[in-house]
Amino acid sequence: MKSLSSLIKREINSPSPIREIMKMAEPQNIINIGLNPDDVISFGGGWVDHYAPDALIEAYKKIISDKMLFHRAGGYSPTSGFNETKEAISLYEKYLFNENLKSNNIIIGGSSSQLTIDLLRVLLDPGDSIALVDPTYANYFGQIKFVSDNIKVKTIRFLNEEWKYLSNKKEILSQINELFKDKNLKAMLIASPDNPTSQIIPEDFMKDVIKISMDSGTYLILDYAYKTQYFNDTYPDYFSFSPSDYENIITINSNSKWDRGLGRRMGWIEANEDIIKSMERMQQVSILCPDSLHQIAFTEFMKMISKNDLKEYVDKIRFDYKKAAKITTKAIEDHLGFKYLEPQGGLYVAVDVKTDSDAFVIDVLKHTGVIFVPGKGFGNSMRNGIRISYGPLVRYMEKIDEGIARVGKFLNGK
Ligand SMILES: Cc1ncc(COP(=O)(O)O)c(C=O)c1O
Incomplete structure (x- = not known):
């Protein structure tokens, strides 16, 4: 056989460290280690486990029971998505974040993963840089x-050696300022709430970054995968900014985490019209069109649900994750005594284990059957850190203390 592309030959040998640990945790490997797969407690998954809203289930039922609607769901949608679904997305953003979003600033895609790589293709040339x-x-x-x-990936360290997040904002802003002067730097990509730290970028800091990026004509890409999972009473102001307010801001959004739609793949980008048109050209070759069934279901769902009911659903969910986060940090304090970052949203606690995280995670798995994710894959600042995900345990919160206590017993007996 002739050889595969140099790109894949290079990348196949550097798989995601998260996938590697999840592979190690597969039942056969657990049995090989001498443990019972039923006893495994996993804090590894980057996913949510709450139930989808009842109105969404009703929306799918409506499609299935209506022959013509089901027929429509089997057809192609326009490459940038159905207009009605874009209007439903505007309403969703209005209800939840008071955002004033126009349909022509939206493109619907298969997921935020697909939209992200397509967006990077739209923005970046070889030789360019991007800040992470x-x-x-x-x-x-x-x-x-x-x-x-x-x-070139230019990283800006938000987590310092003492495990303080954004502790020296002035210094970090001046680094960003310097970096954005480089004409090859096209964009900065930030998640808020973040994975793996569950931190929310503070409003004042974000406003300064927006100003620097606008002044230098640099795109600011905000990944809002966890936008509805904020733990304070209020969300930061910038959650309501729309592309008509700031033409250099591009937001990536997803149905995965708010309504447990991880497998019902649908996401969208909010951006200025030039970016939307470019993304449409990109999607003509990458996905042709987003999934019609999930778009129609989302549209029907938004017709059925009132503002109050949607807010009530989202509030219940985010308070459940907040509770799971509290139980996790208490268990870390009670059984491990490590430093950690207090989650402000999202699904994770980043913990300083003060030793090489790859070896730590494997050692813990072998001796306790508890799965954590090693931090190295998230950046150098996490090389001695792990990510503990409470997301998958939101319906089994008693497992959180049980799992972390098991690790504490092992570490203290060493
Ligand atoms: C920050 C962040 N962005 C994007 C994604 C992927 O989301 P999607 O399911 O929409 O592809 C994840 C998944 O864990 C994530 O953590």
């Missing part, structure tokens, strides 16, 4: 590599 936060979502590194291996 350290630590950050591990998949970004691979997504950038798959655009070109000649794109």
Whole structure:
């Protein structure tokens, strides 16, 4: 056989560290280690486990019971998505974040993962640079590599050696200012709430970053995968900013985490019209069109649900994750005594284990059957850190203390 592309040959040998640990935790490997797969407690998954809203289930039922609607769901949608679904998205953003979003600033895609790599293809040339936060979502590194291996990733450290997050905002802002002067730097990509730290970028800091990015004509990409999972009473002001207010801001949004739609793949980008048109051209070759069934279901769902009911649903969910986060941090204090970052949203606690995280995670798995994710894949600042995910345990909160207590017993008996 003739050889595969140099791109895949290079990338296949640097798989995601998260996937590697999840592979180690597969039942056969657990049995090989001498443990019972039923006793495994996993804090590894980057996913949510609450139930979808009843009105969404009703929306799918309506499609299935209506022959013509089901027929329509089997057809292609326009490449940028159905107009009615864009209007439903505007309403969703209005109800939840008081955002004033116009349909022509939206493109619907298959998921935020697909939209992110397509967006990077739209923005970046070989030789360009992109700024990322350290630590950050591990998949970004691979997504950038798959655009070109000649794109420079400039990381800006938000987590310092003492495990303080954004403790010296002035110094970090001046680094960002310097970086954005580089004409090859096209964009900065930030998740808020973040994976793996569950921090929300503070309003004043974000406003300064927006100003620096606007002044230098640099795109600011905000990944809002966890936008509805904020733990304070209020969300930061910038959650309501729309592309008509700031033409350099691009937001990536997803149905995965708010309504447990991880497998019902649908996401969208909010951006200025030039970016939307470019993304449409990109999607003509990457996905042709987003999934029609999920778009129609979302549209029907938004017709059925009132503002109050949607807010009530989202509030209940985010308070459940907040409770799971509290139980996790209490268990860390009670059984491990490690430093950690207090989650402000999202699904994770980043913990300082003060030793090489790859070896730590494997050692813990072998001796306790508890799965954590090693921090290295998220950036150098997390090389001695782990990510503990409470997201998958939101319906089994008693497992959180049980799992962390098991690890504490092992570490204290060493
Ligand atoms: C920050 C961040 N962005 C994007 C994604 C992927 O989301 P989607 O399911 O929409 O592709 C994840 C998944 O964990 C994530 O943590």
